[in-house]
Amino acid sequence: MSPKTKPGATRERIYRYVRKQLEVGLPPTTREVQAAFGFRAVQTAREHLERLVHEGLLVKRPGKARGYGLPSRPSSGPPPTLIPLLGRVQAGGLNEAIEHVEDYIPVTSRAAKHLFGLRVRGESMTGAGIFPDDIVIVHSQPTAENGQIVVALVGDEATVKTLRIRRKRIELHPENSAFEPIIPPPNECSILGKVIEVRRVISAGKR
Amino acid sequence: MSPKTKPGATRERIYRYVRKQLEVGLPPTTREVQAAFGFRAVQTAREHLERLVHEGLLVKRPGKARGYGLPSRPSSGPPPTLIPLLGRVQAGGLNEAIEHVEDYIPVTSRAAKHLFGLRVRGESMTGAGIFPDDIVIVHSQPTAENGQIVVALVGDEATVKTLRIRRKRIELHPENSAFEPIIPPPNECSILGKVIEVRRVISAGKR
DNA sequence: TTGCATACCAGACATTTGTCTGGTGTACTT
């Protein structure tokens, strides 16, 4: 027989392996755990898994293939998913923007498939605490309300501004007195979505 | 026989169901798909799934239980996970702060287990673009470098400030001239971590 | 009309996967 390990040491390693598999959506079978640890008997793997269930570290759907799982997730909201961070949005609009995906960013939102991220380029919104290189998370929608911060496509360039709705016209206002409002011709402006969140990565010494 | 649906309509609904299951880490069996859609034959479900594989919307491990999956994740980084958002951090430090978990927020980081979120309460850091009700994401560590924005425990209250290291003393500087630097006695201040990201949820009309 | 594509059903079989029973070996405690 193989030499045995200290009580609990193998189980800890198995827990880590199983947790990692579960976190990437690949629940393992008992035989996969067996193979991963080089056991010669399925029952060895099974007993470790059963002990982890007994300790409350795993849960299990009895009799179901790949039935071990993690206990209830800490949050009652939707699971975290990734949305695209777009490098640029130009004339083609969102349908063609997919080619310019710079990265993906994590959100918990039921509306995730309607969200995209956009990197802020200028200083026109610093009065609203939105700075260059910040990322805005945008809910895709063709309209928004007066006073909301939106991403609008003007001509062939996307911009982040505060929406002001006048009688038969919209204006795109900066939140920085060094910039002028944009008053686009009607057919040359469309709203891509509403800004719902701002994120900034802080590097050492920055600001 | 049951009435049939338009070409592609059922498959679309099946794709959505399977994707949702996969995203929460619960890959379905063919029979679970069959049951979910009220088919009387397993083969019906199987054919839809096989077509989705053929279209590239799903991938599959042949012969394996619960073997359908999503194509390679869009990002090559770590999967999104949740970290705790702490409502308060007081005298007990992080070990006791778990009782004050206000929510969970999504991150993609290999260091997720060292991260926590903290809600910003005052206006002392507005010069750095950090406003009340913003959330700072903090990397737990007992030290930081000069000039970095940190969360420090002073007495029994946590605060977000810029760290200034003098000879044998640390100072906690605001980024707002209406506030004075904090120069805490040596045994009454500890660094909980370094701020690595700021997030702000934007509500309608806010700011 | 036939052929094709798609959506659905029915039944059987093969393989994977979970589960159980019986076992050895080591270390520690009573």
Add this chain to the structure above:
DNA sequence: AAGTACACCAGACAAATGTCTGGTATGCAA
């Protein structure tokens, strides 16, 4: 020494799950 807890092995069986073959029905195009 016996008993307990834990770690490991071996083999068999039951159930879940994947796969295949044969089929009906509808709509559309040639």
